[in-house]
């Protein structure tokens with residue numbers, strides 16, 4: 001009508017009404033009617049936009065909560081803002097059961113368990129039909145639905161709307177809404193609940209996963225607690241065993257000292273006897289006995305040192321110690337042993353160092369032990385080098401000594417373990433006479449004592465090596481840091 005030529009604009013128009021009747025209508029009336037129609041369309045569009053916004057808001061609110069209980073309750077609460085209903089349920093399928101996660105509008109005395117229902121293995125089971133169609137189902141009056149099962153105690157609501165909860169194309173449950181009067185739900189309600197249900201399904205899944213993680217965390221927590229108790233018990237047991245071991249070392253070292261002193265005294269007497277001195281074989285036998293006793297003596301002393309370190313009874317007699325001088329003396333004393341194995345023992349790199357306030361005897365034992373180890377684990381023809389430096393920009397200031405060898409090296413996993421008492425790597429030659437013999441056996445106490453001595457001086461000791469390799473000989477470096 002609006003596109004009619006202006007000359008015909010005033011003419012009435014024949015209109016066919018929806019009921020089939022024909023009428024004459026003035027063009028102005030038609031224009032008016034059309035503009036009313038447009039405003040209606042605008043109103044519908046407006047409503048749709050508001051609805052989309054509120055659905056989006058609801059979706060956001062739903063996914064902001066992660067507890068399964070809260071989310072399901074909220075679904076029904078938010079749904080009520082969009083669609084009018086009297087009683088509502090959120091149900092999830094678990095095997096042959098529809099479990100109620102949340103309910104709203106039910107009379108007091110109905111638990112979620114009361115409202116959960118079995119899924120019957122028939123086609124007309126209402127949930128099975130929803131699953132099969134993957135679409136909402138609306139029933140105007142449940143009394144007309146033959147396989148409807150109604151809880152006796154529950155007042156009858158005639159209208160029912162069931163909407164599938166779909167996750168990754170699978171129906172995982174449904175939202176069930178009822179109203180007392182017949183035919184209460186319309187197509188719009190169906191569309192709305194469906195839009196809502198897709199948001200709800202995602203929120204439910206998130207919450208379910210979150211619940212699973214929370215439960216798993218709680219389970220882990222209890223496991224950790226149990227393990228901690230077990231570990232504490234084991235630790236206590238180990239501490240008791242370690243104490244027993246320390247006590248044993250202490251007692252046996254003390255007990256061994258007396259007979260060693262006696263044997264040592266008799267050996268001295270033997271050595272002085274005329275007939276022995278006149279017989280070369282007898283002289284070498286006696287000196288063999290004496291060097292054996294000396295070794296035994298050293299071992300017993302190491303055992304006593306360890307016992308003192310373990311019992312925290314290592315007393316320091318502190319005085320100013322010039323480490324450069326002390327290390328040079330040790331090198332000089334070990335020079336013959338090094339030469340016997342063509343090992344170059346080099347102390348010449350040592351600069352003058354500030355004095356440290358320390359126990360000179362214990363430091364002597366510490367460095368001697370590490371240098372002897374350097375000789376012991378370096379094959380003939382190698383090199384052991386001692387260097388040092390003062391660290392004056394740290395608090396406190398330190399002197400750091402490094403003992404570097406060109407020996408068999410230490411595997412990374414043993415770099416810390418070697419400082420444990422009785423720890424030895426590889427197979428050592430158990431019967432060795434010389435203290436600096438290549439890979440000669442020892443009681444495995446040297447580095448444990450070294451660590452005890454360094455710690456008693458508030459210092460630090462550690463080893464570095466590119467690994468253990470008897471052919472490539474990567475060497476090892478032992479560092480000792482002592483506060484000045």
Ligand code: ADP
Nearest residue numbers: 373374377418424425442443444445446447476
């Ligand atoms: P011991 O020498 O009596 O066995 P230590 O406590 O002195 O005991 O040393 C423990 C272990 O550390 C040794 O058995 C050896 O395996 C390793 N070790 C110590 N020093 C070195 C070194 N310089 N090079 C290679 N391995 C070493």
